[in-house]
Amino acid sequence: MKLPPLIYNSIGKFFFFVLLETVCVLLIINNSIVQKYRIMEGVRQVQSFFWSNSTAIKNYTQLRLINKELVEENSRLLKQNAFYKDYISREQGAVKLEEISAQLKTNMGNSRFDDYSFTLAKVIKNTLNSSHNYLIIDKGKKDGITEDLGVITPSGIVGIVRATGERFCYVMSFLNSQQSISAKIGKDELLGTLKWEGRSIRTAHLTEVALSAQITKGDTVYTSGNSSFFPSDIPVGEAVSTSIVDGAHQKIEVKLFQDFANLSYVIIVKNNNKREIDSLSAIKPVSTSKK
Amino acid sequence: MSWVKYITGVVVILILQLLFSEFLNLWPMLYIVVIPLVIILLPADTSTYLLMAAGFGVGLLTDALADGILGLNAACGTLLGAVKPMIIRPMRKYNMQSEEFDINNGAFRQENLIILLVVSYLVFFVPYVLIDGSGASAFVYIVLRILINVAVNVVLAYLLLKLWIRRFF
Numbered sequence: 001m002k003l004p005p006l007i008y009n010s011i012g013k014f015f016f017f018v019l020l021e022t023v024c025v026l027l028i029i030n031n032s033i034v035q036k037y038r039i040m041e042g043v044r045q046v047q048s049f050f051w052s053n054s055t056a057i058k059n060y061t062q063l064r065l066i067n068k069e070l071v072e073e074n075s076r077l078l079k080q081n082a083f084y085k086d087y088i089s090r091e092q093g094a095v096k097l098e099e100i101s102a103q104l105k106t107n108m109g110n111s112r113f114d115d116y117s118f119t120l121a122k123v124i125k126n127t128l129n130s131s132h133n134y135l136i137i138d139k140g141k142k143d144g145i146t147e148d149l150g151v152i153t154p155s156g157i158v159g160i161v162r163a164t165g166e167r168f169c170y171v172m173s174f175l176n177s178q179q180s181i182s183a184k185i186g187k188d189e190l191l192g193t194l195k196w197e198g199r200s201i202r203t204a205h206l207t208e209v210a211l212s213a214q215i216t217k218g219d220t221v222y223t224s225g226n227s228s229f230f231p232s233d234i235p236v237g238e239a240v241s242t243s244i245v246d247g248a249h250q251k252i253e254v255k256l257f258q259d260f261a262n263l264s265y266v267i268i269v270k271n272n273n274k275r276e277i278d279s280l281s282a283i284k285p286v287s288t289s290k291k
Numbered sequence: 292m293s294w295v296k297y298i299t300g301v302v303v304i305l306i307l308q309l310l311f312s313e314f315l316n317l318w319p320m321l322y323i324v325v326i327p328l329v330i331i332l333l334p335a336d337t338s339t340y341l342l343m344a345a346g347f348g349v350g351l352l353t354d355a356l357a358d359g360i361l362g363l364n365a366a367c368g369t370l371l372g373a374v375k376p377m378i379i380r381p382m383r384k385y386n387m388q389s390e391e392f393d394i395n396n397g398a399f400r401q402e403n404l405i406i407l408l409v410v411s412y413l414v415f416f417v418p419y420v421l422i423d424g425s426g427a428s429a430f431v432y433i434v435l436r437i438l439i440n441v442a443v444n445v446v447l448a449y450l451l452l453k454l455w456i457r458r459f460f
Contacts (some may be wrong), residue, residue: 012340013340017369020344021369021370024363025348028361028362028366030361032358
């Protein structure tokens with residue numbers, strides 16, 4: 001395309017002007033120090049303006065790449081964070097387990113403590129508003145947890161493991177109308193069945209206690225140890241009131257020590273002799289009478 | 292206009308400029324300069340290339356012969372050469388019918404001459420003072436210096452044109 005003569009002429013004049021002025025500026029720069037620095041200062045300002053803008057443009061065009069890098073870094077940091085959280089949790093867990101074991105040992109105060117092994121677990125879910133409450137805790141098959149293990153805290157019993165997953169397990173809470181445990185009370189250690197009746201999460205009832213038992217308010221209720229789920233002598237609660245049922249046995253209202261509303265860690269109790277006990281329990285008595 | 296006369300006039304202007312530069316140091320703020328007349332006196336239809344070249348050449352010659360910053364007068368002269376057609380164009384459009392519009396023409400109006408001188412010296416002195424006073428950043432000082440130089444030099448150029456140069460050309 002041919003440029004119109006007017007534009008062509010103007011461009012030529014412009015370049016001629018620029019050429020002459022450039023020569024003048026070069027002469028000034030080379031012959032005067034003050035002017036040289038002033039002009040160079042101006043040149044530097046123009047340069048820095050273009051440099052900063054070109055950097056901004058460059059950065060803008062690289063935003064996608066930078067964003068990708070940030071996402072990757074974020075992902076790496078999240079993994080790192082999870083690792084350290086897990087590490088701290090394990091450390092805290094180990095310390096807590098030691099503390100709890102020591103407390104349990106003091107509470108139980110007999111040699112049978114050594115028959116059990118304990119695993120600390122964190123409560124993931126804990127229901128309280130149903131008549132069939134349950135807990136989910138963060139230990140499963142990979143931690144050696146199986147069904148029918150007792151779950152306790154130093155303040156009392158929590159429930160029994162009913163189902164296990166790879167990393168979690170389902171615990172039927174003591175606050176479940178289908179759950180009952182064997183317990184004892186008083187100086188004579190009279191046995192009874194401790195059962196939650198669904199009225200309050202801090203109250204249970206010890207039933208089928210012999211009429212002969214002299215129960216006073218404040219007497220402590222312990223686990224009996226008759227089942228393979230829980231060790232004996234774990235304090236569960238204290239007697240609040242008694243009543244006689246059908247003139248045959250006593251029913252004792254028990255205030256539970258365990259506050260189910262504030263459960264964060266629990267201990268899974270494994271009876272090291274359970275298999276032997278269960279195998280012996282499975283033997284049916286041989287009848288000696290002849291028809 | 293005879294080119295021989297013009298070149299003679301340019302030589303005279305240059306000699307005057309050198310004399311002023313060397314011996315007429317009235318005030319540090321004041322710079323007596325007559326070389327813009329070399330561009331102003333060129334006919335209105337002179338090519339812009341020639342105007343710029345004339346401004347550059349006369350300016351550089353002044354810089355080289357007088358004790359100043361080499362290239363400063365050349366830069367201002369070149370700028371004046373480039374701008375002169377733009378100063379002349381509105382005057383030519385509204386005040387003159389003849390294509391022979393130039394400062395030597397008897398029909399050239401008095402007010403146009405003054406406007407031409409003022410604008411030309413302003414164009415010359417604005418870059419001159421800015422570059423020459425690079426070390427001084429006071430705005431008032433720069434403006435004052437431009438105004439004083441423009442005023443004094445316009446009066447001097449007007450007198451020179453009226454008394455001698457226009458008759459000579």
